[in-house]
Amino acid sequence: MGVDKESGRGPLRDDAGVAKYRHEAIAAVLQVRVDPVTGAMVLSVLATRRRRAPYARQWALPSGPVEVDETIGQSARRHLAAKVDLAEVAHLEQLETLSDPGRDPYDRTIATAYVGLVPWTSDPALPAAAGWLAVDALPAMAFDHAAVVRHAVARMRAKLSYTNIGFALAPEEFTMAQLRDAYAAALGHEVNATNLQRILVRRGQLVATGSLSVPGSAGGRPGKVFRFATRGLTVTDPFATLRPAGAAGHGAAPGD
Numbered sequence: 001m002g003v004d005k006e007s008g009r010g011p012l013r014d015d016a017g018v019a020k021y022r023h024e025a026i027a028a029v030l031q032v033r034v035d036p037v038t039g040a041m042v043l044s045v046l047a048t049r050r051r052r053a054p055y056a057r058q059w060a061l062p063s064g065p066v067e068v069d070e071t072i073g074q075s076a077r078r079h080l081a082a083k084v085d086l087a088e089v090a091h092l093e094q095l096e097t098l099s100d101p102g103r104d105p106y107d108r109t110i111a112t113a114y115v116g117l118v119p120w121t122s123d124p125a126l127p128a129a130a131g132w133l134a135v136d137a138l139p140a141m142a143f144d145h146a147a148v149v150r151h152a153v154a155r156m157r158a159k160l161s162y163t164n165i166g167f168a169l170a171p172e173e174f175t176m177a178q179l180r181d182a183y184a185a186a187l188g189h190e191v192n193a194t195n196l197q198r199i200l201v202r203r204g205q206l207v208a209t210g211s212l213s214v215p216g217s218a219g220g221r222p223g224k225v226f227r228f229a230t231r232g233l234t235v236t237d238p239f240a241t242l243r244p245a246g247a248a249g250h251g252a253a254p255g256d
Helices: 072-084 145-162 165-169 176-187 193-202
Strands: 022-034 041-049 063-065 091-098 109-117 130-134 206-212 224-228
Touching: 022 072, 022 091, 022 145, 022 165, 022 176, 041 072, 041 145, 041 176, 063 072, 072 091, 072 109, 091 145, 091 165, 109 145, 109 165, 145 165, 145 176, 165 176, 176 193, 176 224, 193 206
Parallel strands: 022 109
Antiparallel strands: 022 041, 022 063, 041 130, 091 109, 206 224
């Protein structure tokens, strides 16, 4: 069965009448990055410009078809490695399934989206067509990818409250000031470093290394260096909520 000449879409059924369609993997990879203009940490998502129609030249998330001999998660990692040279992410989890019949104007396509996180120190070499987009100022994106980004951000923000997923945004070692800035960018609101340290230590997420940071060019007192107790996802407080500064609990969960 060939392409339908009127719609331009591929065949929706095989010769036996069974529904037939593509399945693709999409990856919304998030990173807290330093804005080159302001110097502030900004939550960003990895994207690439499409080369062809539909949505030629528009930004899109790394994606592609799932092969017959791989899982969807393996497909997501493969497309990240092939299209944007991002072979490793600190955390990758399934986000949602997208099945609107009209989401791809060319062909009936089911998509499984993933959310990935990389540390703020990671600086992978990207092809010319790829870049990091600030999530709070997204341009027009192809297909339903802007909605995928919003859902990915919401998932990450929720998990920052009740899991140790912050490990995937951070390098192996860091100061509380650095982690505070990363949490503030990721959550979209100010975070108190003292309260954040108290909460994460109480939940068993943070461990002091016993080392001090090296003062920067501006001087200042060296800060204590910390690391996450484990670099694998665990639920540490299923009822926690990290609130904006000034809210009840000063950014802590009730009872913290």
